[in-house]
Amino acid sequence: MVMRGDSINTQFKKGVLEMIVLLCVSKKDMYGYELIEEVSKVVDVNDGTIYPLLKRLTNEKYAETYLEESTEGPPRKYYKITVLGQARLEELKESWSTFADSVGKFIKESSKK
Amino acid sequence: MNKQKFLKELEKRLAILSEAERNDTINEYRDIIEEKVKHGKTEEEAVREFGSIDELTKEILTAYKIDPEYQTKQEGKDQTKGFVETTEDLIKKGAQKISEVANEVAESVTNSNTFTTENVIHIVFKIFFILLGLAILKIPFSMISEIGESIFEIHFLPFSRALQIIWKVLIEFAYLIICIFVVITYVKKYFNSQDTEEQIYSKRQENNLDRKIQIKKKIDSNKNASDNIFITLIKIFICAFIFFPICCINFGLILALAFVIYLIYKGVSMLGILLTLVGILIIGFEFCHMIYNVLFIGKKHHFLSLIIGFIITLVGLVSTIDYVMGFTFYNELPNDKFTTKTITYEEQITVPTSIMNNDVKVIVDSTLEDNFAKFEVTYYDENNASVEKRFYKMDEQNDLYFDIEHQNRSFNWNRDINEKLIDQLKTKEIYNYDLLNQVQVKVYVNDHTKDFIQ
Numbered sequence: 123m124v125m126r127g128d129s130i131n132t133q134f135k136k137g138v139l140e141m142i143v144l145l146c147v148s149k150k151d152m153y154g155y156e157l158i159e160e161v162s163k164v165v166d167v168n169d170g171t172i173y174p175l176l177k178r179l180t181n182e183k184y185a186e187t188y189l190e191e192s193t194e195g196p197p198r199k200y201y202k203i204t205v206l207g208q209a210r211l212e213e214l215k216e217s218w219s220t221f222a223d224s225v226g227k228f229i230k231e232s233s234k235k
Numbered sequence: 236m237n238k239q240k241f242l243k244e245l246e247k248r249l250a251i252l253s254e255a256e257r258n259d260t261i262n263e264y265r266d267i268i269e270e271k272v273k274h275g276k277t278e279e280e281a282v283r284e285f286g287s288i289d290e291l292t293k294e295i296l297t298a299y300k301i302d303p304e305y306q307t308k309q310e311g312k313d314q315t316k317g318f319v320e321t322t323e324d325l326i327k328k329g330a331q332k333i334s335e336v337a338n339e340v341a342e343s344v345t346n347s348n349t350f351t352t353e354n355v356i357h358i359v360f361k362i363f364f365i366l367l368g369l370a371i372l373k374i375p376f377s378m379i380s381e382i383g384e385s386i387f388e389i390h391f392l393p394f395s396r397a398l399q400i401i402w403k404v405l406i407e408f409a410y411l412i413i414c415i416f417v418v419i420t421y422v423k424k425y426f427n428s429q430d431t432e433e434q435i436y437s438k439r440q441e442n443n444l445d446r447k448i449q450i451k452k453k454i455d456s457n458k459n460a461s462d463n464i465f466i467t468l469i470k471i472f473i474c475a476f477i478f479f480p481i482c483c484i485n486f487g488l489i490l491a492l493a494f495v496i497y498l499i500y501k502g503v504s505m506l507g508i509l510l511t512l513v514g515i516l517i518i519g520f521e522f523c524h525m526i527y528n529v530l531f532i533g534k535k536h537h538f539l540s541l542i543i544g545f546i547i548t549l550v551g552l553v554s555t556i557d558y559v560m561g562f563t564f565y566n567e568l569p570n571d572k573f574t575t576k577t578i579t580y581e582e583q584i585t586v587p588t589s590i591m592n593n594d595v596k597v598i599v600d601s602t603l604e605d606n607f608a609k610f611e612v613t614y615y616d617e618n619n620a621s622v623e624k625r626f627y628k629m630d631e632q633n634d635l636y637f638d639i640e641h642q643n644r645s646f647n648w649n650r651d652i653n654e655k656l657i658d659q660l661k662t663k664e665i666y667n668y669d670l671l672n673q674v675q676v677k678v679y680v681n682d683h684t685k686d687f688i689q
Contacts, residue, residue, distance in 0.1 A: 154263055155270030170285030173263055174298035181298070194273070199263065 135165045141214040143175055144207055147185055153198040176201060184210050238268050238278040241288070248292040251301060260295060353529055360469045365421055367472075369414050380406040470530050478526050485519040488512055503660040507554030514548030517541075564665045568615055572655065573671075576616035580624060584608045584680070588633040589689045592676050597688055600679040608684055611677040612637050615670060622674055637674045 139161070146152060146160045157176070158169050179185040184207035189197045203211070236244070242261050249257045264285070271281035285291055296302075380403055387398040492512045495505055521540045585606055603609065612622050620641045627634040652668070659665060678688055 154267045158267065168284070168286035168290070169267065170291040171294055173260070173267075174291075174294040176263075177260070177295065177298040195269065196266070198266065 135167055139167060139175060141218055144203060144211040147201050147203045148211055151200045151202045153200050236282050241282045244288055249295065252299060356529060360473060364469055364472060365418060376406055376410045473526060473530060478523065481519055481523050485516060488516045488519060501657050503657060507551050507558045510551030511548055511555055514544050514551050517544030517547060562663045562665055566667045568666050568670055573615045573617055575613050577611055577613045578622055580610040582608050582610065584684050584687045586631055586633055587687050587689055588635050590676060591634055591636040592674055594673060594675045597678045597685065599682060599685060601681050603679060603681045605683045609679040613675040614639055617671055637676055639672060639674055
C-alpha cells in the first residue's frame with residue numbers, strides 16, 4: 123500500500139514520516155538513496171524532504187552517521203539509529219497506534235449511524 | 236534541470252549555512268542523484284523527484300532551525316549597504332578565497348594518494364617555471380621604469396625627483412599586480428585541470444578528515460591548450476637544465492672509466508675506483524632514463540637499477556678508501572731519478588730586499604762582510620733545468636726572485652713522468668712532483684745585512 127500524494131495527505135505524511143524513517147533505520151543501517159527507496163514503498167513523498175528530516179534526526183541525536191566504502195563509486199554515508207532514537211521510535215509508535223486506533227474507532231462509529 | 240545546475244542552485248540558496256554543512260548537504264543530494272542515475276533514471280528525472288527547489292530549500296533550512304525568509308530579507312539589506320561595508324565584504328571574500336586556495340594546495344600536498352614522483356616533479360617545475368617567468372617579466376618592467384625616470388630627469392626638472400618616485404612606485408605596483416594575477420591564474424588552472432570528481436572528493440575531505448578516499452587519478456581529456464604549452468615548456472626546461480647536464484656528466488664518467496680501465500690494463504689495481512665509476516654511471520643513466528620516461532612516456536620507473544647502482548657505488552667507495560689509505564706520501568722526489576743541484580750566488584745588498592720564493596731560510600754568518608750576501612739555491616736538476624735569478628727593482632727596495640727554467644720539457648718528458656706515476660701507483664707511493672717547480676733558497680748574511688733581508 124502506498125499513500126498517494128494529494129494536498130490533504132501531505133500533512134498526514136509529514137507527521138508519520140519521522141516514524142517511518144526511524145523504523146527503516148532501526149531495521150538496518152541505510153544510506154540516503156536506500157532510505158528514499160524504502161520510504162517510498164510506504165508513502166509517496168518528495169525525495170527532497172527525506173534529507174532535511176534526516177538532518178533533523180541527526181541534529182536531535184536520534185540518528186548518527188558514518189561513512190563506509192562502497193564497491194561502486196564514492197563512500198556512502200550511512201544512517202544508524204541511536205538509543206535515543208529507539209526510545210523516540212517507541213514513543214512515536216505508541217502515539218501512532220493510539221491515534222490510529224481512536225481514529226479507526228471513530229470512523230467505525232460514525233459509519234454505523 | 237540537470238545535476239550540476241541543481242546542485243549549484245542549491246548551494247547558492249544554502250549560502251547561509253556554514254561551508255561544512257552546506258557541502259555535506261550538497262554531497263548527500265549528489266549521492267542520491269547519482270544512485271538514481273545508476274538505477275536507470277535520467278538526471279532530470281532524479282532532480283524533478285525532489286520537488287520544487289524553493290520548497291526543498293525551505294525544508295532544509297527549517298531542519299537547521301533557520302528562518303527560510305532570512306535570506307530574502309538579507310538581500311534587501313545588501314542593496315542598502317554602504318560602500319565601506321561592500322569593500323570590507325570584498326576584502327573578507329578575498330581573504331576567504333586565498334585561504335581556500337591555500338587549503339586546497341595543502342590538501343593536495345598532504346594527500347598521499349596524489350603524491351607520486353610524477354606529480355611532485357610536475358608541481359615543483361610548475362612553480363619553478365612561474366618564478367622564472369616572473370623574473371623574466373621583471374626585465375621589461377625595469378626597462379620601462381628606467382626610461383621613464385630618465386625622461387622625467389631631463390624634461391621635468393624641478394619635480395623630477397618626486398615624479399621619478401611616483402613613476403617607480405606605479406611600475407612596481409603594476410608588476411606586483413601582474414605577478415599576483417599570474418600566480419592565481421595558474422593555481423586555479425592547476426586545480427581546475429584536475430578531474431572534477433577529484434575536486435568533489437577533496438572538498439568532502441575538507442569536511443570529513445576521517446574519510447579515507449581512494450582518489451582515482453583520471454587523465455583529464457579537456458585539458459586546455461595553454462596548459463599543454465605550459466607542459467611543453469616545462470619539458471624543454473627539464474631537458475635543458477637537468478637532462479642535458481646529466482648526459483654530459485655521464486660522458487665525462489665514461490672518459491674517466493676508459494682511463495681507469497687503461498690504468499688497470501697497465502697493472503694498477505684500481506678495482507675500487509672502477510666499481511665507483513661504474514656505480515655512478517649506472518645511477519646517471521638510470522636517472523636519465525627515469526626523466527625520459529616521466530617526461531615523454533608518462534610511465535612509472537622501477538627503482539631497482541638505481542638501488543643496484545647505489546650499492547655498487549657504495550662498495551666501490553669503501554674499497555677506494557681502503558686503497559687510498561694504503562698510499563704513502565713523500566714530500567720529495569724519488570732519489571733514484573731526480574738529483575738536487577745547488578748553485579751559489581754572491582750579491583751586494585745595499586737596499587732592503589725581499590726574497591719572493593716559497594722556501595727561504597736566512598742564516599747568520601758573522602764572518603761575512605757588511606752588505607754582502609751569499610745565496611745557496613737548491614733545486615731538482617731535471618733534464619738540465621736551470622735557475623734564473625731575477626731582480627725587480629723598485630724605489631728604495633728590491634724584489635729578488637729565483638725562477639726555475641725547464642729547458643727540455645717536452646712530450647717525452649710528460650710521457651716519462653706518466654710512466655713513473657703509473658709505476659708508483661702500483662707500489663702505492665706518491666711523490667710531490669710539485670717540487671720540480673720549486674727552489675730552496677738559503678741566504679747567508681751577517682747581523683748587519685740581515686736587516687736588509689725581508
